[in-house]
Amino acid sequence: xxxxxxxxxxxxxxxxxxxxxxxxxxxxxxxxxxxxxxxxxxxxxxxxxxxxxxxxxxxxxxxxxxxxxxxxxxxxxxxxxxxxxxxxxxxxxxxxxxxxxxxxxxxxxxxxxxxxxxxxxxxxxxxxxxxxxxxxxxxxxxxx
Numbered sequence: 814x815x816x817x818x819x820x821x822x823x824x825x826x827x828x829x830x831x832x833x834x835x836x837x838x839x840x841x842x843x844x845x846x847x848x849x850x851x852x853x854x855x856x857x858x859x860x861x862x863x864x865x866x867x868x869x870x871x872x873x874x875x876x877x878x879x880x881x882x883x884x885x886x887x888x889x890x891x892x893x894x895x896x897x898x899x900x901x902x903x904x905x906x907x908x909x910x911x912x913x914x915x916x917x918x919x920x921x922x923x924x925x926x927x928x929x930x931x932x933x934x935x936x937x938x939x940x941x942x943x944x945x946x947x948x949x950x951x952x953x954x955x956x957x
Contacts, residue, residue, distance in 0.1 A: 814903075814956070814957050815901065815902050815903030815957055816902075816903070817859060817903075818855060818859065818902075818903035818919065818954065818957060819902060819903055819919070819921050819922070819926075821855050821858055821859055822851070822855050822919050822921075822926045823921075823926065823937070824837070825837055825838070825846065825851060825854070825855075825926070825928075825935045826926070826934075826935050826936065826937060827934055827935060828843070828844040828845065828846050828851075828928070828934060828935045829843045829844060829845050829846075829933060829934050830845070830846070830847065830928050830929065830930050830932070830933050830934055830935070831844075831845025831846060831847065832847050832930075833847060833850065833875045833876075833877070834846040834847055834850050834928075835850045835853065835854055835873070835875070837854065846928050846935065847928050847930075848916050848917045848918065848927050848928045848929070849886065849917055850875075850928065851917075851919075851926075851927065851928045851935060852905055852917055852919070853869060853870060853873045854870075855919070856868070856869035856870060856954060857869065857870035859954075861954045861955065861956065861957070862955050862956065863892075863893040863894075863955065864892070864893055864894055864895055864955045865892050865893055869893055869954075872889070872892075872893055874889065886907070886914045886915070886917070887907060887914045887950065890905065890907060890917070890950070890952050893955075894952035894953060894954060894955070895952060895953045895954075895955060896950060896951070896952055897951050897952065897953055898951070899951065900920045900948075900951040901920065901953070902920055902921060902922055903919065903920065903953070903954070903957055904919070904920045904951050904952060904953045905917055905918070905919060905920075905951070905952040905953070905954070906918050906919075906920055906925060906948050906950075906951055907948070907949050907950040907951070907952070908944070908947040908948060908949065909947055909949045910947065914949060914950075916929075916947075920940070921937060923937055923938075923939065924937065924938050924939040924940035924941075924944075925937065925938065925940050925944065
């Protein structure tokens with residue numbers, strides 16, 4: 814089941830970064846997604862339920878600014894996903910930048926996949942010491 818998450822998230826590689834975006838790239842369009850949008854869209858594609866109730870896609874929030882995002886990210890992850898002590902492939906990693914919870918990615922067998930503003934797209938790369946030091950919490954999708 815965890816491999817389903819990795820297979821699905823890899824279909825988003827190359828989709829451009831777009832704050833509040835929820836659109837996968839196609840041959841005709843570059844799409845656009847941000848980091849939490851990628852998590853939400855993967856959950857929608859796999860029909861994953863929220864830990865709280867209903868499907869995660871039904872709890873999607875898209876009216877956040879980059880500043881307010883820092884304050885709503887962890888509470889929403891806590892509400893809809895299962896917090897755990899150690900990450901496995903297919904889990905969600907919460908990262909801290911500038912002492913604020915600001916970013917999420919999905920752990921893979923290679924490292925992480927995330928929509929990264931500095932790269933301007935969804936990328937996969939190693940989870941090196943620099944990134945590991947920024948991990949502040951780990952979550953799994955309900956049922957995985």
